Amino acid sequence: MSKKRKTSKSVPSSPTSNRRYKTRKQNRIWLWVGLGLAIAVLAAMILLSPKTTQATDISVVQAYQKYQQDAFFLDVRSPAEWDQVHIANSTLIPLDELESHLDELPRDRDIVVVCLSGHRSKEGMTILRQAGFSRAACMTGGLTAWKAAGYPLEGSNP
Numbered sequence: 256m257s258k259k260r261k262t263s264k265s266v267p268s269s270p271t272s273n274r275r276y277k278t279r280k281q282n283r284i285w286l287w288v289g290l291g292l293a294i295a296v297l298a299a300m301i302l303l304s305p306k307t308t309q310a311t312d313i314s315v316v317q318a319y320q321k322y323q324q325d326a327f328f329l330d331v332r333s334p335a336e337w338d339q340v341h342i343a344n345s346t347l348i349p350l351d352e353l354e355s356h357l358d359e360l361p362r363d364r365d366i367v368v369v370c371l372s373g374h375r376s377k378e379g380m381t382i383l384r385q386a387g388f389s390r391a392a393c394m395t396g397g398l399t400a401w402k403a404a405g406y407p408l409e410g411s412n413p
């Protein structure tokens with residue numbers, strides 16, 4: 256009696272088994288090709304995606320530099336807050352009205368969005384960015400930081 260030796264890879268003995276073996280092998284190859292292709296596409300999307308060239312949050316010092324360079328300052332607070340104090344030469348469009356007034360904003364200038372502390376202005380900047388205003392930025396610290404730095408203010412209580 257001869258004993259059959261087991262090998263690490265079994266070779267199919269019948270034509271049907273042989274076809275199944277080849278089909279499985281081809282399926283594995285296509286699986287790896289597909290996986291490799293998916294990874295290549297994902298890597299290309301990450302590497303070739305457009306990068307934001309301008310910061311979305313800027314400091315009060317950076318905002319003042321933009322102010323001196325004639326940037327458009329957009330205040331998104333309420334009219335009552337605006338009457339009390341606002342940045343000289345800024346424009347008031349309350350946050351809840353911003354989306355309906357986008358056509359009033361310049362697309363060819365930097366826009367600095369401001370509020371009292373920086374929270375509403377971040378939301379306003381997001382609305383502008385989503386509407387295609389790629390040069391919109393949010394001033395961190397808001398008017399509180401602007402006033403503390405001694406930059407120009409107007410209103411009934413500057």
